[in-house]
Amino acid sequence: MKLLKEYIEREGSVKDSSILKVDSFINHQIDPILMMEIGEEFKNRFKDKNINKVLTIEASGIAIAIAVAYAMKVPMVFAKKKKPSTMSEAYNATVHSFTKKEDYNITVSKEFLSPNDNILVVDDFLAMGNAIIGLKSIVEQAGAVVSGVGIAIEKGFQPGGEILKKQGIHLESLAIIESLENNTITLR
Amino acid sequence: MKLLKEYIEREGSVKDSSILKVDSFINHQIDPILMMEIGEEFKNRFKDKNINKVLTIEASGIAIAIAVAYAMKVPMVFAKKKKPSTMSEAYNATVHSFTKKEDYNITVSKEFLSPNDNILVVDDFLAMGNAIIGLKSIVEQAGAVVSGVGIAIEKGFQPGGEILKKQGIHLESLAIIESLENNTITLR
Numbered sequence: 623m624k625l626l627k628e629y630i631e632r633e634g635s636v637k638d639s640s641i642l643k644v645d646s647f648i649n650h651q652i653d654p655i656l657m658m659e660i661g662e663e664f665k666n667r668f669k670d671k672n673i674n675k676v677l678t679i680e681a682s683g684i685a686i687a688i689a690v691a692y693a694m695k696v697p698m699v700f701a702k703k704k705k706p707s708t709m710s711e712a713y714n715a716t717v718h719s720f721t722k723k724e725d726y727n728i729t730v731s732k733e734f735l736s737p738n739d740n741i742l743v744v745d746d747f748l749a750m751g752n753a754i755i756g757l758k759s760i761v762e763q764a765g766a767v768v769s770g771v772g773i774a775i776e777k778g779f780q781p782g783g784e785i786l787k788k789q790g791i792h793l794e795s796l797a798i799i800e801s802l803e804n805n806t807i808t809l810r
Numbered sequence: 811m812k813l814l815k816e817y818i819e820r821e822g823s824v825k826d827s828s829i830l831k832v833d834s835f836i837n838h839q840i841d842p843i844l845m846m847e848i849g850e851e852f853k854n855r856f857k858d859k860n861i862n863k864v865l866t867i868e869a870s871g872i873a874i875a876i877a878v879a880y881a882m883k884v885p886m887v888f889a890k891k892k893k894p895s896t897m898s899e900a901y902n903a904t905v906h907s908f909t910k911k912e913d914y915n916i917t918v919s920k921e922f923l924s925p926n927d928n929i930l931v932v933d934d935f936l937a938m939g940n941a942i943i944g945l946k947s948i949v950e951q952a953g954a955v956v957s958g959v960g961i962a963i964e965k966g967f968q969p970g971g972e973i974l975k976k977q978g979i980h981l982e983s984l985a986i987i988e989s990l991e992n993n994t995i996t997l998r
Binding site: 637641643645646650651652653654655657658680681684685688689691692695696697698699700702706707708709721730731733734 | 825829831833834838839840841842843845846868869872873876877879880883884885886887888890894895896897909918919921922
């Protein structure tokens, strides 16, 4: 996606050879016009999939997910990292974060997933793929189907993309980072 | 706001006399069309304020904030509850959550607030007002101004609304809950 790549080249910066800082437009400060364009792009890329719900994880997936859900005119659900006091029965999965070097639980109320759902899973970043695999587990616990995965920025030098494709997942990444070596952002 | 009140009456439920469960459309599953309508409503209510940035807290404020920011065509920033490894200098505030009975820190990178900013603070709920007061502290640390506070659902039986108004804040709440007594949602 040309617009997203332009943002990455203009505003992104390299923190070390594996961390791309994009917090001026995607995961701390957010450009809402870019988000809505991302929403339209995913709508087009998954237009034949009969998506009826968009799923992400709090917090930085929410802005993208709401934009996609608005474009597709379907509800959005975000998995929570803590089970709220108001939630009764839930589906759960454990996700390992390599960035934060810790495991965390993600949870979605059983009320909001059903066996008839065709789910589009979206997130801001794809690196090792663990968050997406956790979300896929939750979808499958509900008897529903992951009909696609939409990622804003895939780290092409990490194995997440290959792992998901080997599982037969239809993956669409709007920008793929080939390398962050030598303090330089190289896009595929 | 009529549409939001209809959602609350149709889909909301009372968990005890102080907790309103609205997770089918606002803070777990989210209706994106409702969000965009909320965005337009806040745009109208604050149209004379020269807002140039929208500020909220992760996670459940993000969907509303992105919708408001999109309507106003300004950037959105969300305060984080954990300082990410990529963030350098930041403004901080401590917020006490009465629901969760704990203190937590909120943080915004110094990069994304400046003394010239006219900030609209938005959130899904207003109860005791502590989260908003924390965000206001962060805005003031940056030398910027809170030009308004937009809340989707205010608990009118808790003091947050009065506390904010006594501080001279222009507060707009789209729905005010008068009472949750007797397992019944009473709107003001």
